[in-house]
Amino acid sequence: MSSEFVTDLTIFVLSLLVGFEVISKVPTTLHTPLMSAANSIHGIVLAGTILIAATASDLVGYVIAFVACVFAAMNVVGGYVVTDRMLEMFKPPAARKVRQAAANGSAEVTR
Amino acid sequence: MSTFDTVIRLVYLAAATLFVVGLHLMNSPVTARRGNLLSATGMTAAILATIVVLIESGAASLTAWLVVAAGTAVGAAVGFVMARRVRMTAMPELVSLFNAAGGGAAALVAIHDFLHFTESPGAHILIPLALDVLIGAVTFSGSLIASGKLHGVVPGQPIVFPGARVITLVLAAVMLVTTVMIAAGVGGLAAVVILSLAALAFGVTMVLPIGGADMPVVISLLNAFTGTAVAMAGFVIGNDVLITAGALVGASGAILTKLMADAMNRSIGNIMLGGFGTGDSPG
Numbered sequence: 153m154s155s156e157f158v159t160d161l162t163i164f165v166l167s168l169l170v171g172f173e174v175i176s177k178v179p180t181t182l183h184t185p186l187m188s189a190a191n192s193i194h195g196i197v198l199a200g201t202i203l204i205a206a207t208a209s210d211l212v213g214y215v216i217a218f219v220a221c222v223f224a225a226m227n228v229v230g231g232y233v234v235t236d237r238m239l240e241m242f243k244p245p246a247a248r249k250v251r252q253a254a255a256n257g258s259a260e261v262t263r
Numbered sequence: 264m265s266t267f268d269t270v271i272r273l274v275y276l277a278a279a280t281l282f283v284v285g286l287h288l289m290n291s292p293v294t295a296r297r298g299n300l301l302s303a304t305g306m307t308a309a310i311l312a313t314i315v316v317l318i319e320s321g322a323a324s325l326t327a328w329l330v331v332a333a334g335t336a337v338g339a340a341v342g343f344v345m346a347r348r349v350r351m352t353a354m355p356e357l358v359s360l361f362n363a364a365g366g367g368a369a370a371l372v373a374i375h376d377f378l379h380f381t382e383s384p385g386a387h388i389l390i391p392l393a394l395d396v397l398i399g400a401v402t403f404s405g406s407l408i409a410s411g412k413l414h415g416v417v418p419g420q421p422i423v424f425p426g427a428r429v430i431t432l433v434l435a436a437v438m439l440v441t442t443v444m445i446a447a448g449v450g451g452l453a454a455v456v457i458l459s460l461a462a463l464a465f466g467v468t469m470v471l472p473i474g475g476a477d478m479p480v481v482i483s484l485l486n487a488f489t490g491t492a493v494a495m496a497g498f499v500i501g502n503d504v505l506i507t508a509g510a511l512v513g514a515s516g517a518i519l520t521k522l523m524a525d526a527m528n529r530s531i532g533n534i535m536l537g538g539f540g541t542g543d544s545p546g
Contacts, residue, residue: 157387167507171514187483188358194493196508199313200372205331206323216375221334223368227361230342232303239296
């Protein structure tokens with residue numbers, strides 16, 4: 153067993169402990185956005201799919217790498233955008249009113 | 264360690280820090296949006312650093328670069344458009360769909376790596392590899408079913424068919440045996456293929472008996488699974504940032520799942536057994 157593996161294992165266990173502690177008392181309304189935020193973070197697998205693509209050398213390898221990159225990029229980009237949209241709902245009332253007014257205004261114009 | 268390696272490792276460390284701080288800020292509605300932005304910044308930095316690693320190593324052929332560029336562009340565009348267009352009420356099912364994609368990607372990383380072994384790499388690689396394929400494939404099919412239930416493609420009520428429990432047990436046994444075989448370095452590609460198929464089927468039989476009302480909790484649990492699968496992928500390819508971020512999501516996702524179940528006055532075990540006492544059970 154290499155020292156590199158032991159280092160990786162240390163990082164893994166400590167990250168688990170941080171993960172357990174980082175979520176405290178979350179209001180119920182934030183449960184879904186928080187789930188979505190955590191979902192975007194595991195989009196980091198895109199780093200992994202980019203690295204494996206470099207070692208691909210045959211058709212099967214390229215196809216696997218391509219599909220993996222599509223999946224991972226979808227996870228990361230879609231994840232952050234959808235989380236942001238959920239959180240837009242938590243804006244202070246004043247800011248939301250302005251936005252709504254603007255949206256209504258533009259809707260009327262297009263009509 | 265060369266200066267180059269040190270810089271990359273430090274960028275990865277900064278990204279991991281931003282993930283943790285970002286997730287922490289999501290505990291309160293006032294700071295949540297800033298938290299998500301910090302997390303996205305960390306992600307961008309980590310991905311850019313990875314691209315720099317690839318350029319510096321010179322290992323990637325032109326075809327490989329095209330594959331990465333095309334795959335990432337397609338995935339990013341599809342994800343962006345879906346996330347912008349989705350109705351507010353349909354967001355959980357979209358999150359589940361993205362989660363399926365993440366789990367699938369994690370499993371593919373391990374399968375790809377397995378195909379490129381010239382000699383047996385030892386149990387410290389093979390155990391995470393088997394777990395990555397197992398967890399990744401279960402999440403992939405399970406999250407698709409969960410998303411389908413919320414979308415209405417798959418009936419929302421618990422689906423229990425005769426012999427379902429037996430099939431689940433058989434699949435679990437097959438997964439256990441093939442996981443041990445892969446870890447021991449026997450069975451070759453066949454073991455990996457059988458494990459993938461059994462895990463895909465298991466994901467389906469796991470989520471089908473659960474009622475639609477419990478889906479958010481199940482999606483959160485599958486989300487924690489994907490985190491763990493990504494951490495395992497990190498062990499397989501020897502990448503720190505995958506291990507850190509994956510373990511972070513695995514653990515925080517598990518806590519969040521418990522909070523969500525508590526908010527519904529249900530236990531996770533109760534929900535996963537499925538089909539009992541849910542408001543939308545058949546009949």
